[in-house]
Each structure stands twice: as structure tokens, then as C-alpha cells.
Amino acid sequence: MTLLRLRRFRNAYGLRAAAVWAGLRVALAFGGVVNPALGVEVAMLPIVAVAVLLDARRRSEDLFLGNLGVPARSIVFVVIPVAALLEALVP
DSSP states (O other), X not given: OOGGGOHHHHHHHHHHHHHHHHHHHHHHHHTTOSSOOHHHHHHHHHHHHHHHHHHHHHTTHHHHHHHXXXXXXXXXXXXXXXXXXXXXXXX
């Protein structure tokens, strides 16, 4: 079983990734960085992935998914494309 087949979890992680990404962009804007450089944009991707993974661990969702045979690293593979897509679409 893969995480992509579990629609509710996949969608929840996508929404969490979008929320964390938006929070990071707002924090950068309050810090005076309206249009971050490429290095900052790339550095935001693993930050979003780690934040969503830690939230999944806080909720014990990684243990539940592990019992279903879905490794925790698959959460990262769902979250990174969402954050990268948002980073590409928003100037």
C-alpha cells in the first residue's frame, strides 16, 4: 500500500504543506524579504517537509501508516511536490 492510495491522508498532508509554506512566506515577508532568492526558495522545501513530518509524528499518524505498511518517508514524497509547485506558481 502506498500513501497515494490513501486519499484522506494524502490530501491532509498536501493541505498542511500548503499551510506551512504560506506561513513561511508570510514570515519572510514580515522579515522584509518579499521576493526570496533561489537559495531561500530551495531551502524552504526541506523545512516544509520536516515540519509536516513532525506534525504527523505528533499526531502518531506515522505509526498508523507504518502499521498499514506505508513508511514515514513517503510523507516527504507527498509534501515536497506541493511546496515546490506553490513555490513555482507564486512569484
